[in-house]
Amino acid sequence: MIFVVLALCSSAAGTAIAADPVAVVGDDLDQSCGPPPPGHPTMGRRDYRARDLNRNNQRDWRFHEYYHLRPAEAQLRSGKNLQDGVMNNLHFVLHKVPNNEEALRILIEWDLAGGSQERYALPRCYFAWARQFAPDDVVVWNYGAYYFMRKGETDRAEQWWQQTIHIDPDNAEAHYNLGLLALRQSDYDMARTHAWAAYANGYPLPGLRESLVRAGQWRDAPVGSSATVP
Numbered sequence: 001m002i003f004v005v006l007a008l009c010s011s012a013a014g015t016a017i018a019a020d021p022v023a024v025v026g027d028d029l030d031q032s033c034g035p036p037p038p039g040h041p042t043m044g045r046r047d048y049r050a051r052d053l054n055r056n057n058q059r060d061w062r063f064h065e066y067y068h069l070r071p072a073e074a075q076l077r078s079g080k081n082l083q084d085g086v087m088n089n090l091h092f093v094l095h096k097v098p099n100n101e102e103a104l105r106i107l108i109e110w111d112l113a114g115g116s117q118e119r120y121a122l123p124r125c126y127f128a129w130a131r132q133f134a135p136d137d138v139v140v141w142n143y144g145a146y147y148f149m150r151k152g153e154t155d156r157a158e159q160w161w162q163q164t165i166h167i168d169p170d171n172a173e174a175h176y177n178l179g180l181l182a183l184r185q186s187d188y189d190m191a192r193t194h195a196w197a198a199y200a201n202g203y204p205l206p207g208l209r210e211s212l213v214r215a216g217q218w219r220d221a222p223v224g225s226s227a228t229v230p
Contacts, residue, residue, distance in 0.1 A: 033125035036132060037095030045133055048100045064093045069102050076106060082115040091120045098126070099134040101143075108147050123147065138168045145177065154181065172203035179208045188217040196221040 039045035051061040072089035075081050090110070093103040104126070111123045127144040134140055145160035158181055164174035179194030195208045200221070212218035 029128035033128045036129035040096050048097050084117045086110045087117045087120050098130040099137045101139050104143050170201045172198045172201040176203045
């Protein structure tokens with residue numbers, strides 16, 4: 001998994017943050033994007049997390065990887081045919097496996113690289129459909145939050161990262177990025193609390209802690225403490 005980190009100016013074990021559920025399923029994305037693609041004609045939509053469950057799933061995953069995801073990524077890396085060529089492949093995979101982690105990652109990179117097309121839905125809709133299909137999949141929420149942050153939708157990104165830690169209270173990436181958002185708003189207590197959780201759970205980048213140090217707002221977490229977001 002790639003680290004999803006916001007751009008800002010450039011621990012105690014066991015610290016955790018419990019978040020209330022965030023009601024984002026059923027928001028305006030669902031209304032604006034409409035119903036998801038129907039999936040495979042006979043098998044419907046399938047969960048990426050079950051890709052190794054049986055031989056059929058393993059076979060389908062290899063097919064998607066070799067014949068759709070690798071070509072899409074190769075086109076993206078070449079910088080050529082960033083129009084329908086990439087989305088042809090991504091749509092094929094995502095309408096069958098809406099929470100396919102690799103396809104969502106490539107979708108983000110393609111859109112941020114200036115990809116455009118007219119035949120398929122907007123990238124935001126594929127995230128809306130993925131979270132409808134797999135509302136307990138942390139990767140969908142984490143990647144979606146990163147995507148919306150990069151598109152300037154800070155409030156939606158914060159909601160999606162909050163949903164990530166509702167599902168997985170120890171998710172280091174979500175805590176780190178929520179800490180960066182809190183730091184932007186000069187909410188140092190919240191930024192520090194998320195930083196404690198991120199570093200207690202192994203987040204490797206020091207930027208959030210260093211920013212708090214420069215602001216004179218860093219201190220180590222109390223030993224054995226448990227932090228809760230109000």
